[in-house]
Amino acid sequence: MTSGTNGSMEALYGPMATRTVHYRSPVAYLLFCGLLLASFCASAAQANSPGKTSEPAGKYCPSRPDLSAWSGSGWGLDPRNTRYQRDARIYRDNVSTLEVAWVFGLDGGDSPHSWFEISKDTVFIATPAGTVYALGRLDGCIRWQTRIDGSIRTGLARGAFDGGLNLLWFGTMQGHVWALDAATGDVRWRVDAKEHPSNMLTGTPSFADGRLYVPVSSMELGLAVNPLYGCCTSRGSVIALDALTGKMLWRTPVIDETPAVSGRHLLFVEQWGPSGAPVWSAPTIDGESKRIYIGTGENYTQPTSSSSDSLIAIDGVSGKKIWTRQFTHGDAFNLACTIHFSHPNCPDEPGPDLDFGAPPILTHAADGRTIILGGQKSGDVHALVADTGEVLWSVNLGRGGYLGGVHWGMALHEGMRVLFVPISDIPLGVAEGAARPGLYAVSIDDGKTLWGAPLDDACAGKTPCRHGMSAAITATDELVFGSALDGRFLVHDARTGDILFADDTWKSYTSVNGVPAEGGTIDVHGPYVAGDMVFIQSGYGSFGQKGGNALIAYRLKGAPE
Amino acid sequence: MTPGVPVAASVPRRLAATLIDLLLLGITTFIVLLVTGLIETPDAYIGSAIVSRIGIAVLIAWLVLNGWFLLRGAQSPGKRLLGLRLVDRRGLALPFWRCLLRPLTFVVPALTPIWWLPLAGLLLGVMPDRRCLHDWVVDSRVVTVPRTVEVIEAGAIEAEPSADSSRVG
Numbered sequence: 003m004t005s006g007t008n009g010s011m012e013a014l015y016g017p018m019a020t021r022t023v024h025y026r027s028p029v030a031y032l033l034f035c036g037l038l039l040a041s042f043c044a045s046a047a048q049a050n051s052p053g054k055t056s057e058p059a060g061k062y063c064p065s066r067p068d069l070s071a072w073s074g075s076g077w078g079l080d081p082r083n084t085r086y087q088r089d090a091r092i093y094r095d096n097v098s099t100l101e102v103a104w105v106f107g108l109d110g111g112d113s114p115h116s117w118f119e120i121s122k123d124t125v126f127i128a129t130p131a132g133t134v135y136a137l138g139r140l141d142g143c144i145r146w147q148t149r150i151d152g153s154i155r156t157g158l159a160r161g162a163f164d165g166g167l168n169l170l171w172f173g174t175m176q177g178h179v180w181a182l183d184a185a186t187g188d189v190r191w192r193v194d195a196k197e198h199p200s201n202m203l204t205g206t207p208s209f210a211d212g213r214l215y216v217p218v219s220s221m222e223l224g225l226a227v228n229p230l231y232g233c234c235t236s237r238g239s240v241i242a243l244d245a246l247t248g249k250m251l252w253r254t255p256v257i258d259e260t261p262a263v264s265g266r267h268l269l270f271v272e273q274w275g276p277s278g279a280p281v282w283s284a285p286t287i288d289g290e291s292k293r294i295y296i297g298t299g300e301n302y303t304q305p306t307s308s309s310s311d312s313l314i315a316i317d318g319v320s321g322k323k324i325w326t327r328q329f330t331h332g333d334a335f336n337l338a339c340t341i342h343f344s345h346p347n348c349p350d351e352p353g354p355d356l357d358f359g360a361p362p363i364l365t366h367a368a369d370g371r372t373i374i375l376g377g378q379k380s381g382d383v384h385a386l387v388a389d390t391g392e393v394l395w396s397v398n399l400g401r402g403g404y405l406g407g408v409h410w411g412m413a414l415h416e417g418m419r420v421l422f423v424p425i426s427d428i429p430l431g432v433a434e435g436a437a438r439p440g441l442y443a444v445s446i447d448d449g450k451t452l453w454g455a456p457l458d459d460a461c462a463g464k465t466p467c468r469h470g471m472s473a474a475i476t477a478t479d480e481l482v483f484g485s486a487l488d489g490r491f492l493v494h495d496a497r498t499g500d501i502l503f504a505d506d507t508w509k510s511y512t513s514v515n516g517v518p519a520e521g522g523t524i525d526v527h528g529p530y531v532a533g534d535m536v537f538i539q540s541g542y543g544s545f546g547q548k549g550g551n552a553l554i555a556y557r558l559k560g561a562p563e
Numbered sequence: 564m565t566p567g568v569p570v571a572a573s574v575p576r577r578l579a580a581t582l583i584d585l586l587l588l589g590i591t592t593f594i595v596l597l598v599t600g601l602i603e604t605p606d607a608y609i610g611s612a613i614v615s616r617i618g619i620a621v622l623i624a625w626l627v628l629n630g631w632f633l634l635r636g637a638q639s640p641g642k643r644l645l646g647l648r649l650v651d652r653r654g655l656a657l658p659f660w661r662c663l664l665r666p667l668t669f670v671v672p673a674l675t676p677i678w679w680l681p682l683a684g685l686l687l688g689v690m691p692d693r694r695c696l697h698d699w700v701v702d703s704r705v706v707t708v709p710r711t712v713e714v715i716e717a718g719a720i721e722a723e724p725s726a727d728s729s730r731v732g
Contacts, residue, residue: 199605225608230596232603270597 060515063143066185067124067136069168073532076159077117077206077411079476081287082364085413087531090478096558097481097493097503100536103557104142107517109133110153112549114539117157117206117527119170119184125537126184127553128154128172134182139535140563142514142555148187152176157206157284157527159214160184161245169245171214173203179216181248191248197255198236200225204282205361208294213318214245215294217281222302226336226347229268233336233347234277234302235261240285240294242321252321256281256298256314257307264305267346278302278336279310283361283411288372288388292318295374295388297358300333304349311356313376313386325391329378330356340404340430354432355404356380360411360474363421364388368447375421375446377408380433383423383444395449399423399442403431405545410526411474413482414446415496421446422482422496424471430545439470441484441494455499460488464508466546473528483531485524487547491538491556507540511552522548534561571693572647572705583641584629591624592617599623625666633662638708646708654706661701668697 073089074080092100108114110131119126124145125137130153136145152174159171168184177196182189195203195216205217220236242251256279265273278301286295294316301310311330316323333353338345343352360377367373372388381400386393400407406426413422421444427437440456461467468487475484481502482494489508492501507521521540525547529538535557541550596602601616629639637649637656649657649665657665669681684696694704 199609221608222605225605228602230593230602232600235605268597270600271603 060517061141061143063138063141063145065145067126067145068122069124069162069166069184071122072160073120073530075119075161076208077157077284077527078208078286078361078363081208081210081289083208083284083286083361083411084363084365084416084477085411085474086415086477089533090481090531091534091561092478092481092493092531092536092558094480094495094502099559100493100503100505100556101559102505102511103140103535103555104514105511105519105555106135106137106142106515106553107511107513107519108539108551108553109517110551112520112522112541112543112551114541114551114553115155115204115526116172116539118530118532118537119158119160120530120532120537121168121184125532125555126158126160126170127537127539128158130154130175132174134158134170134172134187136184136187139532139555140557142553144515146187148182148189150174150180150189150192152178152180156203159207159209159284161209161214163246171207171209171245173205173207173216175202175221177201177203177218179203179207179214179243179248181245193243193248193250195241197239197253200236204280206284208285208287209245210287210289210318211292212245213251214243215285215287215318216241216243217283217285217296219280219282219299220278220302222277222336223280224337226302226338227341227345229338229346230271231347232272232274233338235274236277236280236302237261238278238280238282238298240281240296240316240321242318254316254321254323256296256309256312257301258309259307264303271346273303273347275303275305275334276301276307278334279307279312280357282357283359286362286364286374287318288364291372291388293324293388294318295362295364297360297362297376299357299359300330300335300353300355302334302336304334304351306332306334306353311358311378313358313362313374313384313391315374315388315391327386327391327393329358329376329382329384330354330380352432354380354402356402356407359406360408363412363414365414365416365446367394368419373446375412375414377412377423379403379405379407379409381407381425381427381438383408383412383421383449385446385449397444397449397451399444399451399454400425400427400438401435402433403428405430406470406472409472410528413475413477415477415479417479418496419446420444420452420496422475422477424473424475424484426470426472426487428468428470428472428487437470441471441475441482441492441499443496443499453499455494455501457486460486460490460506464488464548466548467508468523468547473525475528476531478531483529483536485528485538487523487525489522489524489540489548491524491529491536491540491554505556507538507552507554508548511554513552517551519552520550521552521554522550534558570707572707574688574693576645576647576707577688577693577705580639580641580645580647583644584639587628587640588621588624591628592620595620595624595627629662634659637662642705647705648708649703650706651702652704657701657703661703665697665701665703668700 110129116128156173222234238256334349335355338347380402493503511519513519525542543549
């Protein structure tokens, strides 16, 4: 071998080149490909193995659910979304004897997002993994479980039909509405509720008179954090389905205008508007007037619309809007603004993000007029005449912010003529002033605050912990059942606001189904009262909170079987 | 060390070249995504569409960024900046198709449960010949380019391309 400048490769790379004399078979190459092939085969075999689809561990009870009686119906326990539980045997004088009866470990991550339907002997609940469980009310045994294709994000709704048929409905992050037979868990139908690829279902469907009203939200709120995303083209809406068959009856978009290009950023990325105004809470139904009422969220982009952050009345038969009452104008916000206000997808003049996330409550004023009570993330509560949308009174109870103010839901005690309002006021958002987290009682006649129960800060030693009441609440004749973001399940005296029972769920539990159950932040739908029992989910990891998966059943000590 | 004689490149130098390549690949992918609008619309976020679309953008960016340099002289931009080159065991510039195959030894396992294998294979770089697993698979090595031959390399590489191909088989 020579060296020099004759242009040969050997000359260039000299001694290293000369070391290679024999051509070897590509052993390493073949070995590598063999390993890849084996790996593919192994993963395929694992995916198809019986273990993948077998039933998880847990105590099974052979009997079917007894559906002869129910503790409520839908997210609000009734179509008017009062969240007042008549089926309660827990009072001031026995609430202190509540104790944990059993705990069930939910599947599908650390942010369970569904809510209950409860029959005479069965608790129905869904999980982000797409599992719907029918659990024995007294011991958490599994009567049936059904796995659907999707991540269940709404609470359960229920309705009865001729022949003893009871259907359970719910929605998924993928934008589908599902109907299951409550007796067996069999899937009856599935409907695509999307009009836009990003649509998802967060708010619980509401049922009345054979119709199912489904609120439609959007993932674009979060997609906007990607600066290359052309934000935003989706609109919130509500759809009506034939509850028995799933047939679409009508769809009413919150925003009338079709989104159009409103500008560009980074030279190429189109900006669109108006957009947003999602509906992410359960519609409220007036059985007499056949109207439904919804609350809407903020616009995602500019230009803004006249229907964001609004309460809207819709004819339940035709889907036609009757009136729209906007409470915050020009509120354009998306999650890009939480990264930085200079983010290309954050509107130039970002709004305060003041949705109506709590379902409106339908009741009557002292003069007999039907009224709507709406709680806003601003911390304001409004009373409106249901016929016209005229505002009767408004009261501010909190500082407000991205996660409330009033966040997930209030409860009404019509006998006392009192509205109970939980205030979150965690320090996220542009609102200024002192936070006022806690529970408040407001007269529905004039909006006057009857009492306030400021929430003590119990975050010491807990991380990540926030100080506020974000989850929805439930009222009974004598009590208000609520929770704190610090993981405490709280029961207040409805007359005074005094805390009569508290239990910290921020801990690990031994579950009846063998799945490790972890408590944490209590958020979203809050406690469900049924007879002498209370059911609550602990652990909600969204927004940087303490996640978990514990479904906790409380029962009065010594209660008869 | 004899001046002008290529030697197996040091691990830190190879790592630095890789980091430069990844940085350039990220920037170029961003530009490809921006210009093509592959992830600008909501349909890109249904199911796993986002993964395939970004994968397409990375592939385009990789070809734009590396295609010419690899074809021309078995060097990625990072390797070129740091005076490194891909050669086969005989010291010949690595054929283009094997240059294409080389990164796939990371990409393909990433889609399987043995995604960690090529990463673990990087540890082989501490061996005397400094060849990692992906070098073994495509029969490559990374060497420093002798400064004394820089002036003639272009003409030299083109001198015997057909002969090289036949010998590699």
